[in-house]
Each structure stands twice: as structure tokens, then as C-alpha cells.
Amino acid sequence: MEEIIISTLTRAMVAGTPLLLATTGEVICERSGILNLGVEGVMAMGAVTAFIVTMTTGQPWLGVLAAVGAGMAISVIHAFGSVTLQANQVVSGLALTMLGLGLSGMLGKPYVGKPLSIKMEDWSIPYLSDIPYLGRIIFSQSPFFYLAIILAIAAWFFLERTRLGIQIRSTGENPKVAETQGVNVYKIRYLSVIIGGGFSALAGAHLSISYSKSWIEGMTAGRGWIAIALTIFALWNPARAIWAAFLFGGIFVVQYLLQPLGISPNFLSMMPYIATLVILLLISLKDSKKLSPPAMLGEPYQRGER
């Protein structure tokens, strides 16, 4: 029994890692006022790029770098559509998801089913990994796990404690005010969308070169959508996203665990979405300023509008 609990928790950490990475990116993006529904597609692009580059060069970290670059590059499409053209962000984001899924499927065709021989070793933190239970669950994980947590904390610090962070949040709350205060709203929004894309691609890279060590089309399996839901669940706060992501990761793992007990996996895979609906309900019921999304989320901004 003890063994089951420990291994479940360990796997929850693994499953939560890509969710945390993608959620952190989406939080940054949404705080600037841009809703990016393209996470799923960018994640797939990241996964396929990381896999191809790692396979051909034998350098997993180069693969990660290439994935982040690809994710940022493809996110420019959404930034262009939603910021420069002031298009409907839902449509533009969905288009990005479809493009990413399709393009990654095409590029990855020759690599389907091939195993990755180069492995990214798990990092055991000296001393800390010797702590009973916790050592195994938290301190001997893949590098992505530590990276995800560090980046989430860094994102929180960056949003709350730096000048650029204030500019990003102000842009999401009220772009007109930000503009009159000398903030270049377009630049900030481009930057946020692109950074967000990099995070999503990083999540994809984790899936293909660390989590499953192989590529198949559609391997992101809806994790991008869960990240968008998690953004709301975490109330647009990267620090809160940490425990939220691992909680959802746990739900992922528990699906397999409870299946033999006769609970339908379909029911469990609904859980993340139901939890998000409940959160949305709570937000609208409480009507509290603390829980509200960025005021101008999803609203295009045009300069010089009277």
C-alpha cells in the first residue's frame, strides 16, 4: 500500500510537470490581456521539434532549446492576429491549435513509433533525495520538474515584483491607461504571447523526450486545454498554479489506479474540467475583485480610438 501511494505521488509530479509549464505560460499571456487557445497546438509543435532535434543531434538540451524557439515562432501568428489585426482571439487561438496539431503530425510522420535512445537522466538532489518518502517523490525527478517549479516561481516574481510585470498586468487590466502611461501595449502583448508560447513548447518537449520518450501524433492528448482551464483554476497566479498543476497531475494518475476498482476512466478524465467549472461558478458567485480575471482579457486594443 505504501509503495502504491509513493509511486502514485511520484507519477503525479511527472504528470503535473507539463501542465505547470504550459499553465505558467498561459498565465503570463492572459495577464497581458490576450487569451491564447493555441496552447495545445504549440505544445504539439514543441514535442515534435524536441523529438526530431534530439533524435538527429543526440543532444536533448539542444532539442529543448529548438522546441522553445519553434513554440515562440509559431506563437507570433497568434500575436499578429490578435494584437496587430485585432482579430477575435478565440478564433485566432483555435486556428493556432489546429495548425500546430496538423503541422506537428506532418513533420513527425517519419518518427512515429521510433524509440529515443538518448535518455534525459533524472536528477537526484544530493542529501535531499535521501529524505524518506519526500526524497523519492520530489527530489529525484526529471530536470523538467525542477525547471517547471523554478520557472513558475520566477514568473510570479516577475509579474508581481518587477516593472515589466506591472506593465504586463496593467496592459491586461486596462490597455488604454497603460498606453497613456507610456507603455507600448502592442509590444508588451507580443512579448507575453511569445513567452507564453515558449512555455507551452517546453511542456511539449517534456512529453516527447522525457515523459514518453517517443513521438506519436496527438500525444499532447488535451493537456493544452487543461492548462487553459488550470489558468482559471489558479486565478491567474503562477505561484498558485504550482499546486493546482500537481493536483491535476494526480487526477491524471489516479485514473489508471481506480480503473480496476470499477470506476470509469472517462469519469475521472472529466474531473479537471468539472473542477474548472466549479471554480468559474465560484468566481461569478462571489463577485470578488480578488478572484476576477484581467479586466480586458480577450478584448482587442486599438490605439487612438475615441
Next chain:
Amino acid sequence: MKGISKSFHGIFANQNINLKIESGEILGLLGENGAGKTTLMNILYGLYQPDEGQIKVNDTPVRINNPVESINHGIGMVHQHFMLIQNHLVIENIALGYKDTPFFFPKNKIRQKVEAFSEKFGFQIDPDKKVWQLSAGEQQRIEIIKALLNGADLLILDEPTSVLTPREIKELISILRQMKAEGHMIIFISHKLDEIMEICDRVVVLQKGKIVGGTDTKNTDKKSLARMMIGRDVVFNINREILEKGKQILSVDRLNVVGDKGLLAVKNISFDLYQNEIFGIAGVSGNGQRELAEAITGIRPVFSGKVKINKKDITNKSPRHIYDMGVSHVPEERIRFGIAPGLFLYDNAILKQHHLKKFSKRYFLKYSRVKNHAKTIVKDFKVATHSINTQTGNLSGGNIQKLILGREISEKPQLLVASHPTYGLDVGATEFLRQHLLELRKQGSTVLLFSEDLEEIFELCDRVAVIFDGEFMAVLDSDDERLCDIGLMMAGSKRI
């Protein structure tokens, strides 16, 4: 500023404007709504580009492409609608616009700056509060701090007193005097003659986008300024003829209404309204006026009590039902609640009447009739617009209000609930709207008028109620001598 011109959608907002200001001077910019004051200042602040003309700072011609450049030239602006992010802290708002905000831990440095400023000008602001928790006066001070921190020599204040209480106005004036003594220049935009006379050294009058006059304030008086502003004499006293009360129209019985904060905002209020009368509710805003108006018109649920129109119960009926019973509403915050700014003028002309037989048949609107109706309103209510096919949000505040009033009284309502109908409007539009309210009274309707403007209350109303903290402090005839203590009643320190 030399020869400045700017037009929007083919309408001149500014035409060949020349303006000059010297150090240590307070310049008043006077004009009706839509005269082009705000547009002119937005050009100076770099929000709009002029179509023609030149701006010089310290005799050097400059081009101001955006607010940052304007800040670098020492120009600061306090907008009429505050440029603050309500959900953020005071210091975050200041850090956003401040030139020397450090990249890391910006809030610590700004906190010290704000405290130093508060001390210098003798006002108090909690830098760690969220903006939405602050009063309008405090928010305005944040704006002033923002401008001064960036080293503004010239401060533009756009209608700064329109949101302030009388006490806050006094404090603002003393801050401005202190700034003037330090050699700052101030441009003070207003359409309130008293303030201009009190604060400014010099005044320039704008009318329909052109400068029509300018003079030192000590060489002029209110009457001649008013004449310059609207181009004719103003009748400051509206003649209200004596009419006999008719039958009872509205009856409100022990009404309790819960406000946004979950507390009772209207407490046990009862009153009756009769034909041929205007019933005024005076009071400082935020004392339950909005909740009372919304409860009567069906927008907000009634907690307990009864509202009756012509003896028929309308408590907690839908707004549509109440409208069809003959209750019209001119809401406060006209752009948010009175119109749909993105729709065309003719759409807005039938916002509440679209379901009537004359404007629609089954699922379709009869657009020719709708447009005719809109044209009639534009003509009868002198709405200044070049076409009814224009987005309503492009009209000025006064014209929007005329359109709303025209729409609301076009169906000859039994009762008109008017909340701050002339708030922020210029003398001409105010007079026009007040005449229409009196006309409505004469035709046998009744008007429930919410206003902070005591002059308006006394001019128009037959009876006056003073509201404080959700309760009536007094209900008196408007010629009752006891109303000389209305100030005390509004402040809650006297009850009759």
C-alpha cells in the same frame, strides 16, 4: 500651440486654435460640452495627432507623437476619467507611468516617493490600497502625484471638479495654488464659471472647436463669460408655472432595497407622487439614490415594501413590464447604462420601444419607421449630429443625453425617473433638458428627479426630499423655509 486643427469623421473638433501659457500661470479653458476642449488637450498630450498646426515648448517646435514624449517635454495630464487601473495598488499605478521606476522591487521606491509627496502637499494617501477602494478625490491626487513625479511643468486638468465633493474641491484648489507658487503652469478645463473665476488668472473660451474669446479673469464677470461660451445670453432662471396636483401616480410604501455591498441601501422609504409635479431627491451621491431609482424601474430587486403605479402593484416586475406601465428612466452614467455606444443612433432611439407594434412585426424591425422616429427625436431635441447613421458613442455627452431624454419621453410616460440628468452638461444643454422636464410636468406626467445640483432641485421641483444613508431626512415643499438647512440634512445632521 499654433493653428491647431483636428477632425473626427469629417466633423471639426478643433479649428485653427492658438494657445499660449506662461510659467506660474493658471489658464482656464472654458467651453460647452463638445466644444473641443478635451480634444485640444489630448493633442497637446500626444494622444491624438493634429491634422494641421504646430506645438512649441520653450520656443522650440516639437512633435508629440505619444504621451511619453509629452511627459519628456514636461507636460502632465489629469484626465476627466481617471487613467488608473482600479484593480491595482496605488503604488503600482504610479510605478507604471514613472520614468525612473527601478526594474526590480519597484514598489519600495515608489512608496517612499508617495509618502514624501503626501507630506509636502499635506494630503493623505495610503500607497498600499487598491485604487477602487479610494474616493474620487484621492484618485485624483494619485493622478496629480503621477504627473508631478515625472517632472511636469505644465499640468492639464480636464474637468477636475466634476467628480469631487465641495470639500475635496477646496483641497484641490489649495494644492493648485501651491503648485502655482512653485512656478508650475496649469491648464484648467471646465464649464463651471464659478471655478474658472476663482482659480484662473486668464481664461480662453472655446466654442464649436474655435477660440471665441480670451481675457484675464479680473477683467470679466460670469455673465459675459457665459455669453461668450454659448454665444448668447443664458436665462439662468427657468420659469416654473404653478399647477394643481393631479391624481396619484406612483406610490412607494416602506421600501427596502439591498445595495451592491449587501447592506440595506434604501431603508423604509415611503412617498407618493402626483400628476403635474416634479419630486426632487437631493443628497450627496451614494446615499441610496441609485438603488432607489433602480428598484422603482425594476432593475434591482426590492427586498421588502411595495411600489405601485396607478394603484397597480409593480414590485419586482421586469423592467420591460414596468416600462410598459408608463415608467421611463433616464439613468445615471449615460454612456454605460443609457445607450449602446457601438450601435447606430437610430438603434439607440428605440432601445426600449423595439418590441412595440409600430416598430416591429414578429421578428423583424420596421427600419423605415425606426429611422423616422430617430429623425424626429434628433429634430425635436436638437441633437447635434450630421446623420442618424452614426455610432452613438461618437456624440458628445450633452447630445447623448438629449437623445436619451427624447427616447424616454417619446411614449408619453406617466412617470419619468431621471437620475442626474444634467450631470456634467454645459449650460445650454442643461437649460434645454430642464425645459423639457417642466414641459413633461405640464402635460400631466410626474418626474422623480435625483440630483446633487441644488440649484436644479430648487428650480424644478415642487417637493423636495433629502436623502441620507438610505433614509429621507425631510420631505418638504420646495418653497418651505426650513430648506435653508438642506446642507445639514444632506450631511445627516438634521432631520425634520
